[in-house]
Amino acid sequence: MCGLSLVMATINLSSGQPPENLLPYDLVQNAANNLLSGKVSMGHSSPPLAYGDHYDYFSKRIASFLKIESGRESVDSELIVPIAGVSNGLDLICTMLCRNLTRRGVAFVEDSTYFLSISLLEDHGLLVLPLPTDSDGILIEEFRRILQKLKEDDSLVPLLLYCIPTFHNPTGRTMPRTRRIQLLDLTQEYSLNVVADEVYQFLGFTEYLPFNLILDPKPNTSLTIQSSYPSFASISPSYDHVMSISSFSKILGPGLRVGWIEFTSHRQKNLFDSLGVIKSGSSICHFSSYVAVTSIMCPDDLIPGSFSVDNESQSWRDSCPFRTHLNALRTSLALKYSTLISSLQRYQLEYLSPCDSTHEFIIEGHPRLSSRENPEFSVVGGYFIWIYLPEWIGDSESEEDGEKKRKVMTSIEFLDVSRSPPYDLSFMLGATCRTLNSSPHVSRRYPYRETIRLCFAKLEIRELEEGAKRLCQLLKDLQPTGPAEKG
Numbered sequence: 025m026c027g028l029s030l031v032m033a034t035i036n037l038s039s040g041q042p043p044e045n046l047l048p049y050d051l052v053q054n055a056a057n058n059l060l061s062g063k064v065s066m067g068h069s070s071p072p073l074a075y076g077d078h079y080d081y082f083s084k085r086i087a088s089f090l091k092i093e094s095g096r097e098s099v100d101s102e103l104i105v106p107i108a109g110v111s112n113g114l115d116l117i118c119t120m121l122c123r124n125l126t127r128r129g130v131a132f133v134e135d136s137t138y139f140l141s142i143s144l145l146e147d148h149g150l151l152v153l154p155l156p157t158d159s160d161g162i163l164i165e166e167f168r169r170i171l172q173k174l175k176e177d178d179s180l181v182p183l184l185l186y187c188i189p190t191f192h193n194p195t196g197r198t199m200p201r202t203r204r205i206q207l208l209d210l211t212q213e214y215s216l217n218v219v220a221d222e223v224y225q226f227l228g229f230t231e232y233l234p235f236n237l238i239l240d241p242k243p244n245t246s247l248t249i250q251s252s253y254p255s256f257a258s259i260s261p262s263y264d265h266v267m268s269i270s271s272f273s274k275i276l277g278p279g280l281r282v283g284w285i286e287f288t289s290h291r292q293k294n295l296f297d298s299l300g301v302i303k304s305g306s307s308i309c310h311f312s313s314y315v316a317v318t319s320i321m322c323p324d325d326l327i328p329g330s331f332s333v334d335n336e337s338q339s340w341r342d343s344c345p346f347r348t349h350l351n352a353l354r355t356s357l358a359l360k361y362s363t364l365i366s367s368l369q370r371y372q373l374e375y376l377s378p379c380d381s382t383h384e385f386i387i388e389g390h391p392r393l394s395s396r397e398n399p400e401f402s403v404v405g406g407y408f409i410w411i412y413l414p415e416w417i418g419d420s421e422s423e424e425d426g427e428k429k430r431k432v433m434t435s436i437e438f439l440d441v442s443r444s445p446p447y448d449l450s451f452m453l454g455a456t457c458r459t460l461n462s463s464p465h466v467s468r469r470y471p472y473r474e475t476i477r478l479c480f481a482k483l484e485i486r487e488l489e490e491g492a493k494r495l496c497q498l499l500k501d502l503q504p505t506g507p508a509e510k511g
């Protein structure tokens with residue numbers, strides 16, 4: 025191999041962390057100071073260092089934030105509870121739903137999904153089953169068939185669907201409204217709880233993309249371009265089986281460990297309140313939850329006695345420092361995303377045979393390089409780019425091909441784990457984001473190509489360019505000697 029620049033250390037495209045230079049320490053510090061010095065008016069809510077028995081201050085501000093940020097008409101603050109991040113929220117919901125199970129519960133997830141959610145669900149003894157997806161999300165008829173089949177198995181009980189509807193991890197996809205409604209209708213019909221992980225819902229940046237990014241000129245008409253997407257829980261009051269969980273991890277800082285659950289019924293909220301851990305300790309993250317919501321407020325609203333949802337909505341857009349921060353975050357993500365995409369496109373052309381589709385990799389949502397069925401451009405946001413590796417890696421019909429594939433995947437895995445020179449590149453293998461459970465209930469009929477997940481959020485522009493170059497060089501060095509080999 026040749027031509028690799030060795031000046032940069034390992035390029036870590038695998039870690040899904042926020043960019044360090046955009047963690048707003050000043051906002052959080054001011055908020056903590058204001059809270060601790062008693063400058064903030066919080067009505068009848070528990071003071072910041074007491075037990076959080078009454079956390080109205082938190083719920084009302086989250087309701088107001090959701091209302092303004094995602095353009096909703098109204099948000100019921102009584103259905104919002106604080107949690108210590110999405111992970112904690114999912115764990116608490118599982119505890120809540122698994123309490124009186126007499127049979128083994130089944131949790132459905134998208135194939136592929138957030139890799140750490142799988143072990144979290146399994147911690148509760150749940151059987152985690154993958155659902156086939158396309159570029160719009162879960163395939164409804166496949167899901168229906170699986171649910172129908174499960175009815176014949178009296179050792180299992182379908183308990184919940186865990187999904188990531190907006191700027192999905194790892195694929196980056198956003199589920200269009202029609203698919204959301206179909207999914208909610210189906211799950212309601214089968215009395216299945218839906219837990220929507222909305223951790224990236226405020227990180228849409230289609231509008232912030234630089235001009236030079238070559239995109240399909242026809243936006244997918246079933247998706248609206250927005251920077252913040254309304255939660256799954258807000259789709260319609262006729263669904264009371266949905267719980268949306270979100271957090272400040274990607275928009276303020278994960279170290280705060282603050283998020284919220286938005287329930288769709290008081291029945292669910294009461295079940296949550298009756299958990300032992302909530303009865304004993306009250307709000308799970310009382311102080312930090314107050315710090316988080318105070319950080320996103322406009323300074324004017326901190327004046328004692330001035331807080332009201334309406335006041336906040338008036339001053340929010342123009343003068344709120346958090347808004348400036350959020351816009352800077354989206355602008356930065358848009359630039360990083362477009363850098364990685366255009367660098368991948370450039371080095372793909374340079375290093376891999378552009379005329380031979382078996383040598384090409386496909387970027388999810390990017391039709392110019394794609395031969396997939398649904399080639400429309402979709403909205404972009406979140407942290408990740410999902411890549412389908414060249415066909416010669418995934419296809420292994422013959423024994424010889426199978427052997428080749430194993431060698432290639434072992435090399436990739438080896439590089440991934442050891443970050444060995446000369447590539448010094450780390451990314452996440454798609455297989456990490458899949459549950460290994462196979463089940464007679466789940467078919468494997470849908471096509472599968474080897475995949476990798478690249479996170480562009482944390483790295484600098486130069487590192488992203490270099491990472492794309494190293495990845496294409498790696499694929500070039502691993503590919504079979506000529507198209508003829510593939511037949």
Ligand SMILES: Cc1ncc(COP(=O)(O)O)c(C=O)c1O
Nearest residue numbers: 040109110111138193223271273
């Ligand atoms: C889809 C998804 N859910 C949840 C989390 C973790 O969220 P939190 O820090 O709020 O627990 C992540 C973090 O990478 C994620 O990508």
